[in-house]
Amino acid sequence: MFNEVFKNVLAHNGVVSITTWADGNVHVSNTWNKYLQIVGENKILIPAAWLHKTEKNIKINNQMIVTLGSPDVQGKVGMGTGFVIEGTAVFLDSGNEYDMMKEKFPFLTRVLEITVKNVRQTI
Numbered sequence: 001m002f003n004e005v006f007k008n009v010l011a012h013n014g015v016v017s018i019t020t021w022a023d024g025n026v027h028v029s030n031t032w033n034k035y036l037q038i039v040g041e042n043k044i045l046i047p048a049a050w051l052h053k054t055e056k057n058i059k060i061n062n063q064m065i066v067t068l069g070s071p072d073v074q075g076k077v078g079m080g081t082g083f084v085i086e087g088t089a090v091f092l093d094s095g096n097e098y099d100m101m102k103e104k105f106p107f108l109t110r111v112l113e114i115t116v117k118n119v120r121q122t123i
Contacts (some may be wrong), residue, residue, distance in 0.1 A: 001042050001119055005073065006083055010036050012070035018046070018112070019065045020057035020089075027053045033068055035105065039097065042116045047101055047108035048091065054112070055091050062088040066114065067122075075123045082123055087116040 014033040019026065029051055037045040044066075048055070058064070069082025092098045092111040101111045 001116060002038055005075075005081060005121065006119060007038070008073045009033060009068060009070045009081060009083065010038070012072045014068055014070040016046075016066060016068040018051070018054055019067075020054050020061070021063075022057040022060035025057075027057055029054050033070060036068070037101065037104070042087075044085070044087075044114040044116060045097055045101055046112040046114070047105035048110040048112045049107050051091075051110075051112060055110070058089050058091060058112075062090065064089045064114065069123075076121065077123065080123060081121060084118075084120045084122055085114070085116055086118040087114045089114045 010033050016031045018029045031046055035047055039045055066085040071080040073081050075081030090113050092113050098111050102108055
């Protein structure tokens with residue numbers, strides 16, 4: 001599900017956009033590529049220190065869309081590429097994945113766990 005180009009984007013600087021929606025409202029928050037951690041075949045973990053509105057939305061509607069990219073990775077038509085990820089999410093505040101992420105990112109208060117349903121390279 002996560003090809004080498006995707007993994008290469010995570011290794012480079014770039015902004016991640018996290019989009020959730022509930023009760024007729026859309027919310028967008030951001031983080032950095034370097035914070036995303038791939039776990040297994042179809043999961044991404046993101047350290048969460050804030051993301052309170054994101055968490056509120058996820059409790060109502062667990063669907064989400066994440067976009068990310070880097071100008072420093074070869075894309076389909078030249079330098080620069082991006083991805084759209086669709087999936088479902090839950091926030092973790094304990095367990096093995098939480099402990100592993102807390103060790104890497106001591107600032108987190110929770111972990112956003114995304115179960116990825118679709119990954120699409122955009123450029």
